[in-house]
Amino acid sequence: MHRLRSDRTGISYLSNEAVEAPVVICLHGFPDIPRTWASLSESLRDAGYRVVCPWLPGYAPSSLEGPFDAISVMRRILDLVDELSPSEPVRIVGHDWGSVIAQCALAERPDRFRSATLLAVPHMLAFEENIQEYPRQIGKSAYMALFQLPVLSDRLVSARDFAFIERLWRKWSPGFDPGEDYLDELKLCLRSSLPAPLRYYRSLLSPAVVRQIRQTLMAGPIVVPTLYLHGERCGCIGPELCTGQGAHFSAMFEQLILADAGHFVHLERPTEVDSAIVRWFDAH
Numbered sequence: 040m041h042r043l044r045s046d047r048t049g050i051s052y053l054s055n056e057a058v059e060a061p062v063v064i065c066l067h068g069f070p071d072i073p074r075t076w077a078s079l080s081e082s083l084r085d086a087g088y089r090v091v092c093p094w095l096p097g098y099a100p101s102s103l104e105g106p107f108d109a110i111s112v113m114r115r116i117l118d119l120v121d122e123l124s125p126s127e128p129v130r131i132v133g134h135d136w137g138s139v140i141a142q143c144a145l146a147e148r149p150d151r152f153r154s155a156t157l158l159a160v161p162h163m164l165a166f167e168e169n170i171q172e173y174p175r176q177i178g179k180s181a182y183m184a185l186f187q188l189p190v191l192s193d194r195l196v197s198a199r200d201f202a203f204i205e206r207l208w209r210k211w212s213p214g215f216d217p218g219e220d221y222l223d224e225l226k227l228c229l230r231s232s233l234p235a236p237l238r239y240y241r242s243l244l245s246p247a248v249v250r251q252i253r254q255t256l257m258a259g260p261i262v263v264p265t266l267y268l269h270g271e272r273c274g275c276i277g278p279e280l281c282t283g284q285g286a287h288f289s290a291m292f293e294q295l296i297l298a299d300a301g302h303f304v305h306l307e308r309p310t311e312v313d314s315a316i317v318r319w320f321d322a323h
Contacts, residue, residue, distance in 0.1 A: 040053040040054060040092070041055075042100075045122055045175065049096065049120045050093045050094070050101045050119050053093075054072050054091045057152070057197045059089075060089040061087070062091060063073075063130045063132060063183070063295075064116070064123075064274050066132065067136075067264065068133075069236055070236065071303075072094065072098070073093065075303075075306060078306075078313055095137070095236075097232060097235030099232045105235070107241075107242055108237070108242035108245070108252075109280075110248070112140050117144055128151055130152065130153050131155045131156075132156045133157050133160075134305065135160055138161075139160055141157060146259075146291060152263045153264075154263060154264040154266075155263050156268065157265060157267050158269070159269060159270065159275065161269070161281040162256070163252065163256055164253075164287055165283060165286075165287055169283070179274065179275060183240050187241050187244055192234075192237055201229060202323035209279050210275075212272075213272055214301075215303060217306060239272070260287050260289035261287060261289070261290070262286040264319075265292050267294045270300030270308075271300060273301050273302045275301075276302070
């Protein structure tokens, strides 16, 4: 994989050399980096795809200039899609915040996407509907309120060599260890990027931003064929929050809940996840 940069969008990304192959854009979440897609990238490359794994805006070496609300970031990703594949629709993968951004992109510009895979964060309208039935999720999502506190959360996240981030990984994916080398690379990125990654969460304090996200997703069900993957032991969002989300997809939709996996399901169960995504993209 080579590191490249789009001057038009300010987004840096990793990509293989298969320039003429069908494009797959893979969006990471928080707290994460493009390396999260290493296994999937290899599987997709072997299946004949060009894989593009950006550092999301606000994650160095991508631009640290905002805004960082989901709609603004989504439009920068759409600009990258237009740059990389101006005449053909692409496939997209999104995990965590990457899932939210992908959902908005699929809703706003379905013509730019052939198919999609979303991981770990269900359709946001389904999340809203289900949280009323499963109030325990409010406690799991309390970190979001913490991240909305400037200065305090900046210091907390980076204190003691990002001990809070390591705790978050352990809580969200119980029993999974990404390895010291992976965490060192993640910390290096965060050290160069904060507070920008936390501003994704702070943008949700704006009623106008929340309204814009909801309006984008409420325009109608997503018409792009979509595969959804979720870990049964996810400590970030319980699998019950995925209940009924198929109603928000009008094209082909498939949902897989993987046992013995947490939030970083693609890292914990790479063989199974990679196979499912390649199968989906080959079929759609």
